Amino acid sequence: MGAGEIFWDIVPYVTLAIVVVGTWWRYRYDKFGWTTRSSQLYENRLLRIASPMFHFGILVVIVGHVIGLIIPQSWTDALGLSQHAYHLQAITLGTIAGVSTLVGIALLIYRRRTNGPVFTATTTNDKIMYVVLVAAIVAGLATTLIGSGVVGEEHNYRQTVSPWFRSIWILQPRGDLMMQAPLSFQVHALIAMALFALWPFTRLVHAFSAPIGYLFRPYVVYRSREAATADQLVGSQPRRRGW
Numbered sequence: 001m002g003a004g005e006i007f008w009d010i011v012p013y014v015t016l017a018i019v020v021v022g023t024w025w026r027y028r029y030d031k032f033g034w035t036t037r038s039s040q041l042y043e044n045r046l047l048r049i050a051s052p053m054f055h056f057g058i059l060v061v062i063v064g065h066v067i068g069l070i071i072p073q074s075w076t077d078a079l080g081l082s083q084h085a086y087h088l089q090a091i092t093l094g095t096i097a098g099v100s101t102l103v104g105i106a107l108l109i110y111r112r113r114t115n116g117p118v119f120t121a122t123t124t125n126d127k128i129m130y131v132v133l134v135a136a137i138v139a140g141l142a143t144t145l146i147g148s149g150v151v152g153e154e155h156n157y158r159q160t161v162s163p164w165f166r167s168i169w170i171l172q173p174r175g176d177l178m179m180q181a182p183l184s185f186q187v188h189a190l191i192a193m194a195l196f197a198l199w200p201f202t203r204l205v206h207a208f209s210a211p212i213g214y215l216f217r218p219y220v221v222y223r224s225r226e227a228a229t230a231d232q233l234v235g236s237q238p239r240r241r242g243w
């Protein structure tokens with residue numbers, strides 16, 4: 001058994017342990033800091049475009065990963081979906097979602113860096129996390145390009161990366177499979193694990209408790225103080241003199 005194989009057998013469990021213990025620790029000691037650290041009050045114009053762009057993009061990327069990593073190739077084969085057809089839809093959807101995620105996060109980071117109060121409200125851990133997050137997305141897009149044969153040789157990751165991913169969860173790690181994947185896939189998975197390890201110590205914890213309604217609600221609900229008719233005059237409207 002080579003060092004590389006042992007690495008891919010063990011590191012996923014180290015990552016999982018950090019995520020579980022780290023999340024428990026964060027909740028125990030920083031319950032009231034369990035937040036996105038919203039900066040909407042400081043800046044809203046860019047946020048309104050960039051945040052949905054990033055979040056919808058990453059949701060599609062996640063769905064893509066669930067399909068690509070969890071569903072065995074034998075199942076899609078049995079459904080009559082050819083490898084070519086699978087690949088084509090994965091590349092098309094994956095690239096659109098991946099690029100949207102990347103542009104979204106680029107705008108969010110630009111906003112965070114150029115808006116004084118937003119930058120001041122950014123913790124060191126979050127700054128490190130942003131670098132790793134962008135690296136994970138860029139490396140992911142690179143694997144799509146490389147794996148699809150656009151650059152270099154085509155690689156069917158559903159026979160290497162995907163069974164490796166599943167082997168972790170059934171406690172029969174197959175690091176040897178990961179060693180058969182091209183370097184770009186190994187780099188992508190490694191950066192992803194670094195991101196998971198950082199997760200509990202950053203604002204990413206909000207993903208564990210994000211209400212789905214968040215995605216569809218207006219950012220801040222503004223109500224006009226102008227009432228159309230006299231009988232709608234309520235609350236903070238100036239009081240009219242009585243008789």
Ligand code: HEM
Pocket residue numbers: 060061064065068069090091093094095097098099101133136137138139140141142143144145147148157161165185188189192193195
């Ligand atoms: C251990 C965890 C992960 C594994 C094994 C993994 C594996 C893969 C594989 C095999 C692809 C190629 C998909 C294709 O070409 O059809 C890919 C693409 C991609 N990955 Fe990951 N990934 C992981 C985690 C992540 C994370 C945490 C992120 C982002 C934060 C991410 C972002 C992307 C992106 C943006 C792409 C480009 C294609 C797309 O948009 O789906 N991945 N990943």
